[in-house]
Amino acid sequence: MADRSKIQIDLIRLVGGERLLRLTEPQSGLSLEKKLDPQKPVASQKEQLLSVFDAALARAELAAA
Amino acid sequence: MRSWSYKKSARRMIAPAAFKNVRLRGGSVIARAEFSRAPMRDALQREAVAQTRIVGGRFHLLIQAGLSDPELSISLYHEILEAATVASQHPPDSVMEFNEGDFERAAQAAHAEWGDASPENLNRMLQSYGFREE
Numbered sequence A: 001m002a003d004r005s006k007i008q009i010d011l012i013r014l015v016g017g018e019r020l021l022r023l024t025e026p027q028s029g030l031s032l033e034k035k036l037d038p039q040k041p042v043a044s045q046k047e048q049l050l051s052v053f054d055a056a057l058a059r060a061e062l063a064a065a
Numbered sequence B: 001m002r003s004w005s006y007k008k009s010a011r012r013m014i015a016p017a018a019f020k021n022v023r024l025r026g027g028s029v030i031a032r033a034e035f036s037r038a039p040m041r042d043a044l045q046r047e048a049v050a051q052t053r054i055v056g057g058r059f060h061l062l063i064q065a066g067l068s069d070p071e072l073s074i075s076l077y078h079e080i081l082e083a084a085t086v087a088s089q090h091p092p093d094s095v096m097e098f099n100e101g102d103f104e105r106a107a108q109a110a111h112a113e114w115g116d117a118s119p120e121n122l123n124r125m126l127q128s129y130g131f132r133e134e
Helices: A042-064 B069-087 B100-114 B119-128
Strands: A008-014 A019-025 A030-035 B029-036 B047-055 B058-064
Touching: A008 B069, A019 A042, A030 A042, A042 B069, B029 B069, B047 B069, B058 B069, B069 B100, B069 B119, B100 B119
Parallel strands: B029 B058
Antiparallel strands: A008 A019, A008 B047, A019 A030, B047 B058
């Protein structure tokens, strides 16, 4: 069972100024990344990515069960 | 948006060790801050200038060395304000609608108002945006 409290969040700024948001669950190795839209609120983009990540994590756990 | 340059700084006013284990408003802690002289590349070999890793409320900051002091200071303000927002389940209303440009402008304003980033000044900035002592 993946431990959601251990989800790692990476905020990465590339040389060109783009911002990446990456979520990783270390136990399963599942990782999801999004290039942030500079025009949209960061908080809502993180929540959207987290929802997708949670769903992917749940599917991965079901597949492994 | 600020354009990134790599001017060599003759002296370093901001020491990464000063930020280690600093408790921030909003409940997070800077576990580590490092200015990397080695090229920073992610898993896909994309060149990066800054990375903040958030694990359980602990921030691990890695910023490309070689920035001028003002650039480094603004980068620290920017990384911390954005990371505090992302790490929080319920960020203050004042930052809920912030996009990348807003974070950059906030970081520049903080540097202009309080000077070089320091543990105290980072918390002043967070306080000004409504992050509470926890």
